[in-house]
Amino acid sequence: MGRWAGRILMFLGAVHLIVLGAQNVQYIDEWFNGTLWGLPRDEFIHPRGANGAFWSSIGSFAVPMMLLGALVSDLARRRIALPASIGWGLAVWCAVSAAILEPTPMLLGLIPAVLLIREARAVRSA
Numbered sequence: 001m002g003r004w005a006g007r008i009l010m011f012l013g014a015v016h017l018i019v020l021g022a023q024n025v026q027y028i029d030e031w032f033n034g035t036l037w038g039l040p041r042d043e044f045i046h047p048r049g050a051n052g053a054f055w056s057s058i059g060s061f062a063v064p065m066m067l068l069g070a071l072v073s074d075l076a077r078r079r080i081a082l083p084a085s086i087g088w089g090l091a092v093w094c095a096v097s098a099a100i101l102e103p104t105p106m107l108l109g110l111i112p113a114v115l116l117i118r119e120a121r122a123v124r125s126a
Contacts, residue, residue, distance in 0.1 A: 016062040027053040
């Protein structure tokens with residue numbers, strides 16, 4: 001279950017990064033020429049243009065989600081289960097996010113969350 005949870009997390013992060021990155025490729029030059037440095041506070045409250053594109057792609061949850069997925073997969077390969085709290089935290093984050101923003105693929109995060117919770121319970125009861 002842990003390997004599948006990790007793979008799903010890596011897949012979701014990669015798809016998010018690729019799809020939103022491709023949609024915002026026109027801003028890449030601005031990201032690397034310093035345009036985003038020293039932005040006024042309002043740009044963080046209401047991001048738009050290169051700033052909004054950054055936060056919806058490379059600055060989003062996608063990279064940390066892929067790293068979490070890689071960690072989960074590696075630990076599962078070594079037969080080490082994560083605590084159920086990781087699965088519950090992921091589930092709550094996805095459910096709250098989905099309640100705030102619909103339609104959203106955030107509900108897909110419930111799949112690895114449930115797998116992590118079930119794996120932790122199985123290890124604990126064994």
